[in-house]
Amino acid sequence: MFGLFKKKTEAEKLQELYKKTLEKAHKLSHTNRTEADKLMAEAEEIAKKIEKIQ
Template sequence: MFGLFKKKSEMEKLQDLYKETLEKAHKISHSNRTAADKMMAEAEEIAKKIDELRKNQS
């Protein structure tokens, strides 16, 4: 309840976006492999941003 109004950090937002993009890519892959590959590429870019944030936090 106390975390109800807590704002998400940039890292949490990116992780949620990464997970969501992977799920969409998986669903699309059954019907349109080209679109799924594009979404996987987007997910890779998000993963790179997450890695950069982790390096900067250390």
């Protein structure tokens, strides 16, 4: 109950975005490899931002 109004930190938001981007890339890898590669590159950039924060 007390965590209901807790705001997410920037790192938590980036972790969630990273996870969603990887999932999209995995789904696209079966049909459109070039788009999947672009999403993987985007996910790597997000990972670098997470590393800078931590």
